[in-house]
Amino acid sequence: MAHLLGGESLRLEYPTTLVFESVTVGISEGDRIGVVGRNGDGKSSLLRLLAGRLEPDGGRVTVRGGVRLGVLEQGDVLDPALTVGAAVVGDRPEHEWAGDAKVRDVLAGLVADLPWDGLVGNLSGGERRRVALAALLAGDHDVLFLDEPTNHLDVQAITWLAGHLKARWAPNAGGLLVVTHDRWFLDEVCTATWEVHDGVVEPFEGGYAAYVLQRVERDRMAAATEARRQNLMRKELAWLRRGAPARTSKPKFRIDAANALIADVPPLRNPTELARLATARLGKDVIDIVDVSVSYGEPGTPTEHPVLRDVTWLVGPGERTGILGTNGAGKSTLLGLVTGEVAPTTGRVKRGTTVKVAALTQDLAELADVADERVSDVVARYRTTYATGSGSSARDLTPGQLLERLGFTNAQLATPVRDLSGGQRRRLQLLLTLLDEPNVLVLDEPTNDMDTDMLAAIEDLLDTWPGTLVVVSHDRYLLERVTDQQYAVLDGHLRHVPGGVDEYLRLLSRRDAAGATRGAAAPTSGPGASPDRPGGGGAAGPTAAEQRAARKELAAVERRLSRLNADAAKLETAMAEHDPTDHVGLVALHGRLDALTAEIADLEDRWLALADAAD
Known part of the structure; x- marks a missing residue:
């Protein structure tokens, strides 16, 4: 592969920090590189150095x-x-950019809902971010440098961006360097990972999953001083191993040693024990949201804006629930x-008598009153110990130990809250919330x-938290x-999605496709028309006989899925135990597993269609 650009013996130093001493890296055609590392270790500085936006104190960057x-x-x-429009396509004539399929795809994926003639200054921060990303992707570039591109994007937009970047160039053309904390995005797009730490850049093969496997193996062979971080990565591996098979199929090196590390790792959470503890603390009744609708504006007037309609959600003790939805769908209203x-416009919300709710909001307003105080003084106001784990693994941690778990050093305990970085303030906010014992x-x-x-x-800390958890996030890795x-909050309604994020994306795609079909058939119906609402132009619902037939087939599909999943599990076990030198046998097992996986995917799609018809 041809070389595109590189940095040789790069040195970067600030008055109090040496960021890089002698770093040499390169990007070749076909490279899709994700950059990870702790906040403040130089990820963004490395990107800016290679992109020519920052001059190194030593060494040089060369571009072909x-x-x-x-x-x-x-x-x-x-x-x-x-x-x-001007920010995205500049002064290019309309016939030129409108005839470019790539530009049309970018516009549809990122700015279709924004006013084309509206001023950038009137947009929100998230909308301006999407405009800036669209302007970049609408151009022709051989190498893209993206610094936190998923910020302010919802799950659907992040999925679109991943698909666009994978299809933007031929496999052995173009180059991508992306700094992001979105681990699903790293696994989906990147074929290599650079870890920035301690003034060096360490390369790894594969996306985030491969990086974790290799890093654990490296840490296992390193000094005992890395024991605490190694244990955390072992638990992360347990999650990766129990997740989708694709997560561990990407690495191209032997993972036997890494699998041995986690052979005896217990499950991430003990659902039965957590539920028992949560029930003891909460009682059986937590929060019942029954037939609730929420509207803003004056009821019965043109200013009325319905957000949620006929929502029923019974939140139980110990449940761990993720909420999905596009920006503006009503997720924050649901959390409210x-x-x-x-307060609901109609319907009722009932809370158990022992319920104590705490919310970690997007802003950091909770820390404004203690901005001038030291971290240790703020934490000292709360409990002296915090219980983690359960059963034989239960233990009490001091606030200082919790701070250490969340990445604070002893020196930072004396730091005023106002001087902490954004990530540190976010971690302190979470710690104070947990110490309040909701x-x-x-x-x-x-x-x-x-x-x-x-x-x-933070995920490790939440694993041992026994209460009821509700999470809104566009980070699908964290949600899963x-x-x-x-x-999912869809068209004002709350819908359970047993298939998780993938099912939610299929529902969005199906809804968008149905909207496009209705728009073509009845262009005067207006942008707000919906098949589920009066006047929306949708077809009549299924008859009682059709619903009975759908439920009958649904049961058969569920039985078939259960058998196929069991067969797939047996094949995975057989592959794990198979002689690794028998390549022919392994290929045959892989072929059978691929066929089973394809059949399962088809049946899951059929299950979703039948579930809609049976309702």
Whole structure:
């Protein structure tokens, strides 16, 4: 593969910090590289050095002649006086950009809901981020540098972005360097990972899953001083191994040693024990949301804006629930019903007598009153110990030990809260919330300002928390990691999605396709028309006979799925125990497993269609 650009013996130093001493890296055609590391270790600085946005104090960056570079930085650099259209396509004539399939795809994926002639200065921060990303992707670049591109994007937009980047160039063309804390995105897009730590850049093969496997093996062979981080990575591996098979199929090296590390690792959570503890603390009744609708504005007037309609959600003790939905779908309103900050327009919300709700919000307003105080003084106001784990693994941690688990050093305990970084303030906010000992914890976008190490530490901490957990996040890795079930806010209704994020994305795609079909058939029906609402132009619902037939077939499909999943599990066990030198036998087993996986996927799609018809 041809070389695109590289950095040789790069040195970067700030007045109090040596970021890089002598770093040599390169990007070749076909490289898709994810950059991970702790906050403050130099991930963004490395990206800016290679992109030519920052001059090194030593060494040099060389770019092959004719190579075009595109950069997305974290800061907002758009001219507020520009329109959305001018910011995205510039002064190119309409016939030119409208005839470019790539540009049309970018516009549909990122800015279709924004006013084309609206001013950038009138947009929200998240909308301006999408405009900046669209402007970059609409251009022709040989190498893209993306710094936290998934910030402010919802799950659907993140999935679109991953698909776009995978299809943007031929497999052996183009180059991508992306800094992100979104681990699903890293696994989906990247074929290599660079870890930035202690002034060096260490390369790993594969995406995030491969990086974790190799890093655990490296840590296992390193000094005993890495024991605490090694144990955390072992638990992370347990999650990866129990997740989708694709997560461990990407690495191209032998993983026998890594699997041996986690052979005796217990499950991430003990659901029975957590539920028992949560029931003891909460009682049987937690929060019942029954037939609730929420509207803003004056009822019965044109200003009335319905957000949630006929929502029923019975939150039980010890449940761990993830909430999905596009920006503006009503997720924050739903959380407000849980916390009591939003009153229903109709319906009722009932809370158990022992319920104590705490919310980790997107802003850091809770820390404003203690901005001038030291971290140790703020923490000392709360309990002297915090119970973690259960049964034989139960133990008490001091606030200082909890701070250490969340990445704080002894020196930082004397630091005023105002001087902490965004990620550190976010971690302190979580710690203070837990020390208040709620039994219902609501997390609204908890991954903001977090690096991958801290996300893993927080997930580890939440594993031992026995209360009821409700999480809203566009980070699908975190949702799948810390929650056991997912609900989606779709068109004002709350819907259980047993298939998780993948099912939610299929529902969105199906809804969008149905909307496009209705728009073509009845263009005067208006943008708000829906087949589920009066006047929406949708077809009549299934008859009683059709519902009975659908339920009968649904039961048969469920039985077939159960058998196929059992067969797939047996094949995976057989592959794990198979002689690794018998390549022919392994290929045959892989072929059988691929066929089973394809059949399972088809049946799951059929199950979703039947479930809709049976309702």
